[in-house]
Amino acid sequence: MATNQRIDGKRLWDSLMAMAEIGATPKGGVKRLTLTEVDRQGRARFTEWCQAQGLKVRVDAIGNMFARREGRDPARPPVLMGSHLDSQPTGGKFDGALGVIAGLEVIRTLNDLGIETEAPIELVNWTDEEGSRFGHSLMGSGVWSGVYELEKAEALRDLDGVTVGEALDAIGARGPHPARPFPADAYFEMHIEQGPILEAEGKMIGVVTGAQAQVWYDAVITGQDSHAGTTPPANRRDALVAAARVITHVDATMRARGADGRGTVGQLTVLPNSRNVVPGEVRFSVEFRHPRTEEMEAIAASFPEEAAALVAETGCRLELTELFRIPHQPFDPSCVALVREAAARLGYKARDMVSGAGHDAVYAARRIPAAMIFTPCKDGLSHNEAESILPEEAEAGCQVLFEAILARANRRP
Ligand SMILES: [Zn+2]
Numbered sequence: 001m002a003t004n005q006r007i008d009g010k011r012l013w014d015s016l017m018a019m020a021e022i023g024a025t026p027k028g029g030v031k032r033l034t035l036t037e038v039d040r041q042g043r044a045r046f047t048e049w050c051q052a053q054g055l056k057v058r059v060d061a062i063g064n065m066f067a068r069r070e071g072r073d074p075a076r077p078p079v080l081m082g083s084h085l086d087s088q089p090t091g092g093k094f095d096g097a098l099g100v101i102a103g104l105e106v107i108r109t110l111n112d113l114g115i116e117t118e119a120p121i122e123l124v125n126w127t128d129e130e131g132s133r134f135g136h137s138l139m140g141s142g143v144w145s146g147v148y149e150l151e152k153a154e155a156l157r158d159l160d161g162v163t164v165g166e167a168l169d170a171i172g173a174r175g176p177h178p179a180r181p182f183p184a185d186a187y188f189e190m191h192i193e194q195g196p197i198l199e200a201e202g203k204m205i206g207v208v209t210g211a212q213a214q215v216w217y218d219a220v221i222t223g224q225d226s227h228a229g230t231t232p233p234a235n236r237r238d239a240l241v242a243a244a245r246v247i248t249h250v251d252a253t254m255r256a257r258g259a260d261g262r263g264t265v266g267q268l269t270v271l272p273n274s275r276n277v278v279p280g281e282v283r284f285s286v287e288f289r290h291p292r293t294e295e296m297e298a299i300a301a302s303f304p305e306e307a308a309a310l311v312a313e314t315g316c317r318l319e320l321t322e323l324f325r326i327p328h329q330p331f332d333p334s335c336v337a338l339v340r341e342a343a344a345r346l347g348y349k350a351r352d353m354v355s356g357a358g359h360d361a362v363y364a365a366r367r368i369p370a371a372m373i374f375t376p377c378k379d380g381l382s383h384n385e386a387e388s389i390l391p392e393e394a395e396a397g398c399q400v401l402f403e404a405i406l407a408r409a410n411r412r413p
Pocket of ligand 1: 129
């Protein structure tokens with residue numbers, strides 16, 4: 001099927017820019033933290049746009065939004081597509097928003113062309129993909145897919161002590177529908193790559209075959225606060241020195257895995273954080289990722305003991321809490337094939353790849369067949385206000401999404 005059914009690249013870009021006005025930062029990025037007043041404005045604009053296309057918007061108990069376009073056979077399970085409208089505190093215009101707005105453009109194009117699909121189509125905005133406010137990424141899709149319990153998610157607190165439940169109510173984002181999987185045919189998510197590979201290879205489309213394995217920890221090192229001027233070396237139990245050793249070990253553990261290794265300490269709190277006190281407590285995050293589950297499991301088996309030994313040498317104590325462990329999540333071969341075929345038919349240079357980042361599609365894939373489409377971003381930069389893509393890249397990814405959705409929604413059951 002060579003297509004002359006084209007999405008409107010300019011309309012897609014204009015809507016992306018209109019969404020980016022909500023929470024716009026002076027440096028050209030976006031700060032649209034989940035379940036804040038700014039998020040409420042983003043959700044309201046999304047709802048308006050969906051309703052203008054005749055979609056019915058349904059909201060579940062964790063604030064996930066599903067905008068439905070009926071199919072010829074309303075009894076068929078819907079084909080889902082979407083991403084997230086929340087952002088990091090210093091996020092870019094495209095991380096998440098691209099997948100939601102591209103889905104909207106798919107709907108607008110179907111409406112313009114008067115195309116009725118066999119299966120219904122639902123456009124999804126998942127709540128709190130980023131995890132930066134409440135500390136749990138992929139929260140909405142995690143609750144939907146049953147990875148997280150709703151009650152536990154609702155009890156998570158931000159740094160001001162506000163719970164997810166309170167935040168949902170504060171902006172009216174709590175919907176009446178249960179937050180759990182409903183029968184759905186498939187899920188497609190378009191997203192910027194957030195890495196440098198497509199750009200470096202001059203490819204337009206990443207055909208995402210799965211997502212890498214991850215293990216995340218919270219670490220607390222306890223030493224002893226003491227006077228910086230009067231405490232001699234033998235008497236020091238410096239929690240920050242111990243943390244430095246662990247951080248170096250995280251880096252070494254990653255580098256031992258070559259180009260596929262990932263290991264990061266991205267968050268650190270020093271107590272009492274006073275220049276003339278030997279730090280008595282340090283809290284920090286640790287995460288490892290790898291395309292292969294076995295490598296991640298090998299790290300998870302050895303790292304806690306190795307880190308504890310390093311900390312013990314400094315006279316401090318390590319408390320390491322594993323937050324979660326996700327195996328490599330393969331995407332559905334038939335959905336992946338639809339993406340690959342669409343890219344080839346359209347003449348876009350494409351390559352298969354494993355997602356380096358976590359995405360809502362990873363949790364959706366636990367329940368329903370899923371696939372992702374990646375598009376390039378400048379210098380591979382993301383979670384940064386300077387995150388940048390070209391309009392033709394957005395257009396190409398959206399056209400691939402359009403064709404994959406159309407093929408899936410019209411396939412013989
Ligand atoms: Zn994202």
